[in-house]
Amino acid sequence: MSAAPGTGSAPDLSRCSLNQATVKHATLPEAVAAAAAAGMGAIGLWRDRVQEVGAEKAARIVAEAGLRVSSLCRGGFLTAADDAAVAAALDDNRRAIEEAATVGTRELVIVVGGLPAISGFGQGPRPDAVPGDRDVVAARARVADRLADLAPVAAEHGVRLVLEPMHPLFAADRGVLSTLDQALDLAQPFPADVVGVVVDTYHVWWDPELREAIARAGQEGRIAGYQVCDWVLPLAADPLHSRGHVGDGYVDFPTITRWVAESGYAGDVETEIFHEGVWAADPAGTARTVADRYARHVLPALTARAAAPGR
Amino acid sequence: MSAAPGTGSAPDLSRCSLNQATVKHATLPEAVAAAAAAGMGAIGLWRDRVQEVGAEKAARIVAEAGLRVSSLCRGGFLTAADDAAVAAALDDNRRAIEEAATVGTRELVIVVGGLPAISGFGQGPRPDAVPGDRDVVAARARVADRLADLAPVAAEHGVRLVLEPMHPLFAADRGVLSTLDQALDLAQPFPADVVGVVVDTYHVWWDPELREAIARAGQEGRIAGYQVCDWVLPLAADPLHSRGHVGDGYVDFPTITRWVAESGYAGDVETEIFHEGVWAADPAGTARTVADRYARHVLPALTARAAAPGR
Numbered sequence: 158m159s160a161a162p163g164t165g166s167a168p169d170l171s172r173c174s175l176n177q178a179t180v181k182h183a184t185l186p187e188a189v190a191a192a193a194a195a196g197m198g199a200i201g202l203w204r205d206r207v208q209e210v211g212a213e214k215a216a217r218i219v220a221e222a223g224l225r226v227s228s229l230c231r232g233g234f235l236t237a238a239d240d241a242a243v244a245a246a247l248d249d250n251r252r253a254i255e256e257a258a259t260v261g262t263r264e265l266v267i268v269v270g271g272l273p274a275i276s277g278f279g280q281g282p283r284p285d286a287v288p289g290d291r292d293v294v295a296a297r298a299r300v301a302d303r304l305a306d307l308a309p310v311a312a313e314h315g316v317r318l319v320l321e322p323m324h325p326l327f328a329a330d331r332g333v334l335s336t337l338d339q340a341l342d343l344a345q346p347f348p349a350d351v352v353g354v355v356v357d358t359y360h361v362w363w364d365p366e367l368r369e370a371i372a373r374a375g376q377e378g379r380i381a382g383y384q385v386c387d388w389v390l391p392l393a394a395d396p397l398h399s400r401g402h403v404g405d406g407y408v409d410f411p412t413i414t415r416w417v418a419e420s421g422y423a424g425d426v427e428t429e430i431f432h433e434g435v436w437a438a439d440p441a442g443t444a445r446t447v448a449d450r451y452a453r454h455v456l457p458a459l460t461a462r463a464a465a466p467g468r
Numbered sequence: 469m470s471a472a473p474g475t476g477s478a479p480d481l482s483r484c485s486l487n488q489a490t491v492k493h494a495t496l497p498e499a500v501a502a503a504a505a506a507g508m509g510a511i512g513l514w515r516d517r518v519q520e521v522g523a524e525k526a527a528r529i530v531a532e533a534g535l536r537v538s539s540l541c542r543g544g545f546l547t548a549a550d551d552a553a554v555a556a557a558l559d560d561n562r563r564a565i566e567e568a569a570t571v572g573t574r575e576l577v578i579v580v581g582g583l584p585a586i587s588g589f590g591q592g593p594r595p596d597a598v599p600g601d602r603d604v605v606a607a608r609a610r611v612a613d614r615l616a617d618l619a620p621v622a623a624e625h626g627v628r629l630v631l632e633p634m635h636p637l638f639a640a641d642r643g644v645l646s647t648l649d650q651a652l653d654l655a656q657p658f659p660a661d662v663v664g665v666v667v668d669t670y671h672v673w674w675d676p677e678l679r680e681a682i683a684r685a686g687q688e689g690r691i692a693g694y695q696v697c698d699w700v701l702p703l704a705a706d707p708l709h710s711r712g713h714v715g716d717g718y719v720d721f722p723t724i725t726r727w728v729a730e731s732g733y734a735g736d737v738e739t740e741i742f743h744e745g746v747w748a749a750d751p752a753g754t755a756r757t758v759a760d761r762y763a764r765h766v767l768p769a770l771t772a773r774a775a776a777p778g779r
Contacts, residue, residue, distance in 0.1 A: 272718060291720040297676065326637045328674035329699055329718040339676040363639035365608065365650040388640055396703055407583060407640040409602040 167196070168452035172459065174199035174227040175447055176384065176429035177206055180440040185210050187440055189222045195444035199227040201384075201427040202260055204253060212259035219261070226262040227425035228319065228355075228382050229253070234270035235303035236296040236333060243303070250307050258314040264381045265311070266319045266355055269300045271330040296333045301343055304352060312351045319353045319381040320344060324360045326396055337361055337370035344379055353381030356417055357429070359388055359400050362408045368416050375420025383417050385410065385455055386430045398431045403450035414458035426455055478507070479763035483770065485510035485538040486758055487695065487740035488517055491751035496521050498751055500533045506755035510538040512695075512738040513571055515564060523570035530572070537573040538736035539630065539666075539693050540564070545581035546614035547607040547644060554614070561618050569625040575692045576622070577630045577666055580611045582641040607644045612654055615663060623662045630664045630692040631655060635671045637707055648672055648681035655690055664692030667728055668740070670699060670711050673719045679727050686731025694728050696721065696766055697741045709742045714761035725769035737766055 175192040177183075177200065183191065185206045192200045200219060207215045207229070219226055232253035237243050250267075257265040273290055304318065311318050320340040323332030334340055337354060344352040354374055361367055374380045387406035393399040403410055414426075428447040435443055486503040488494075488511065494502065496517045503511045511530060518526045518540070530537055543564035548554050561578075568576040584601055615629065622629050631651040634643030645651055648665060655663040665685055672678055685691045698717035704710040714721055739758040746754055 291718055292723070293674065293720065294679075294723070324636060325674040326635075330701060333674075335674050335676055363604065363636040363644075363646050365646055368605075390641060392703065392707055394705070396707075407602055409604065412603070412605070 168448075168456055169460075170196045170448055170451065171198035172425050173197045173448055173451045173456075174201050174225075174425040174427040175444050176201035176228075176230070176427040177203045178230065179386075179428055179430045179435060179447060180443055181431075181436045183440040185215055186218055189218050189224060191440040191444035193222040193224055194441055195448040197224070197444070197448060199225040199425045199427075201228045201230060201425075201429065202226055202262070203230045204256060207256060207260055212256045216259060216261045225425070226260050227427055228264040228266050229257040229260055229262050230429075231266040231268050231321075232307075232318070233266075233268040233321075235267075235300045236270040236273060238273055238295075238299065246303065247306055250303075251310055254307070254311050254314050254316045257316045263315055263317050263350075264319050264353070264355075265316050266321050266382065268321055268323065269332050269334045270296075271328065271333055272296055293328065293333055297339075297343075300334065301346075304343060304347065308347050308351050312348070317350060317353045317381050318347075319355050321355045321357060322360055324363075331397070336364055336366070337374060338366060341370065341374055341377060341379060344377075349378035353379045355382035355384055356380060356413075357384040357386075358408045358410065358413055359384075359386050362388060362413060367413070371413075371416045371420050375422060380417070380420060380422045380424070382424065382427060383414075383422060384427045384429045385414075385451070386428060393433065398433055400430045400432050402430060402435065402446055403428060404454045410454040411458040414455050415461055418459050418461060426451065426459065479759075479767055480771075481507045481759055481762065482509040483736050484508045484759055484762045484767075485512050485536075485736040485738040486755050487512035487539075487541070487738040488514040489541065490697075490739055490741045490746060490758060491754055492742075492747045494751040496526055497529055500529050500535060502751040502755035504533040504535055505752055506759040508535065508755070508759060510536040510736045510738075512539045512541060512736075512740065513537055513573070514541045515567060518567060518571055523567045527570060527572045536736070537571050538738050539575040539577050540568040540571055540573050541740075542577040542579050542632075543618075543629070544578040544632075546578075546611045547581040547584060549584055549606075549610065554610075557614065558617055561614075562621055565618070565622050565625050565627045568627045574626055574628050575630050575664070575666075576627050577632050577693065579632055579634065580643050580645045581607075582639065582644055583607055604639065604644055608650075608654075611645065612657075615654060615658065619658045619662050623659070628661060628664045628692050629658075630666045632666045632668060633671055635674075642708070647675055647677070648685060649677055652681065652685055652688060652690060655688075660689035664690045666693035666695055667691060667724075668695040668697075669719045669721065669724055670695075670697050673699060673724060678724070682724075682727045682731050686733060691728070691731060691733045691735070693735065693738060694725075694733060695738045695740045696725075696762070697739060704744065709744055711741045711743050713741060713746065713757055714739060715765045721765040722769040725766050726772055729770050729772060737762065737770065
């Protein structure tokens with residue numbers, strides 16, 4: 158891995174974290190080894206890979222590699238309207254809270270879910286719609302209700318529910334939480350150490366209120382994570398898998414990173430990429446690329462605050 | 469065409485307008501004939517089809533069919549940074565303003581443009597980025613500057629520049645104007661009869677602030693158009709062409725239409741669909757489907773205000 162341009166020494170990767178989704182086909186031990194070999198300070202875990210080895214063993218593997226767990230992905234999918242689905246979602250999220258505590262992170266990322274899934278919905282004429290199935294306002298209200306159900310459980314385990322606003326591209330089928338301000342409004346009723354937010358560049362880069370929303374999130378003590386990946390075009394056949402390496406697309410990382418740094422965020426920076434091409438690559442090589450892009454496009458702005466405190 | 473469910477008489481299509489993009493492969497006379505045969509009150513024109521026959525003749529063809537022109541699409545693409553491109557954009561928009569006046573509408577829809585186009589940009593590693601090319605904040609500021617250039621020209625011709633917020637899906641390559649509130653902020657320095665906004669369900673349905681933003685737009689007298697089409701999944705290979713007929717997807721038309729009606733908007737409702745399948749269909753049949761879906765999913769909520777004024 159090359160050093161950042163213009164510096165003679167190795168870049169400081171202590172806040173650089175490899176989100177496990179970026180190396181989707183690697184097991185937990187393989188992903189940990191790749192992150193450690195690239196010199197990173199942390200790894201963001203996913204529940205499916207944690208469950209393969211067990212949460213306690215996962216915690217040991219990460220610790221023995223000298224890494225921290227920056228977050229656990231993910232809980233959520235809280236928009237169901239019927240009682241059985243609500244109960245199932247609550248059960249699953251309680252387990253996710255316990256797993257986060259066991260693997261040693263307090264940050265549980267929450268993807269809230271889309272409009273209730275109905276077979277064939279949104280793919281052709283369906284004049285006799287089920288009442289309420291297109292009601293995004295009601296779906297968002299149900300998310301608030303489920304957060305109220307889960308917040309006491311999270312608090313009891315010392316875990317924070319970290320709301321992830323998703324790009325409006327995904328509002329229909331994956332996440333009715335669409336902006337950082339909306340996430341902060343949802344978090345408002347709860348203590349800042351129980352419900353937080355994550356700033357993911359892919360999801361929020363377009364938001365005309367982003368600078369103000371990041372500042373607000375910092376003032377409210379809610380920023381629980383900063384995730385980076387790039388908006389590349391054309392979109393992949395599955396738009397969920399369209400994300401690119403930092404620097405490959407349209408996102409202005411120095412600017413957004415500066416806003417995050419100015420908000421006071423001092424935590425880890427996870428690179429989380431969903432992309433078939435990235436997944437097909439060697440995990441160790443991917444981790445080196447992640448570290449290199451972090452050093453080039455993120456790190457300089459992340460530390461600019463300390464260098465210019467009056468800015 | 470069937471009447472709206474639950475009514476015994478033919479639906480009132482006087483505010484129903486066929487945006488010409490919905491029948492992309494039809495000439496202007498063909499599109500006008502299709503809209504008139506379906507019983508609509510208006511048509512939304514596109515400049516390329518207007519220019520084929522000439523603006524004065526286009527105005528006559530529409531009037532002789534008994535229709536109004538609900539809007540002209542489109543001006544815009546105002547984000548260029550270099551002097552030559554800025555001058556070219558201003559020239560083109562001055563011509564669009566004149567064409568709008570000549571075809572007989574005061575509503576000129578403006579798509580503001582994306583980040584400056586650079587060959588290969590956003591499609592792979594490009595570490596030596598041109599400074600500023602990812603700066604969406606600066607691109608938005610240039611839009612404001614160009615509106616200030618064009619507003620006096622529009623006012624002189626009795627034409628309104630109608631800002632169209634676009635879905636954030638298109639922020640990189642087509643429209644850095646992403647929300648209705650952002651459009652209203654951009655419009656603020658100008659009189660309401662010189663710079664307005666259009667509410668397009670496809671672009672704004674996901675916005676958690678939509679209800680409040682529509683109410684604000686109504687209070688400020690800025691709503692210059694209401695366009696409808698549906699969000700369908702999966703996205704088409706070209707996401708720009710993913711839109712579906714009203715009722716085929718996820719958009720809650722009764723709710724959004726009620727918000728628009730409650731804002732006081734009393735103008736036309738254009739159906740504007742970009743979709744290869746819709747374009748391949750017979751224009752007359754497409755116009756009938758548009759009218760039918762309007763009658764079923766839009767019209768009842770559009771007129772609910774008069775029926776329940778205290779709501």
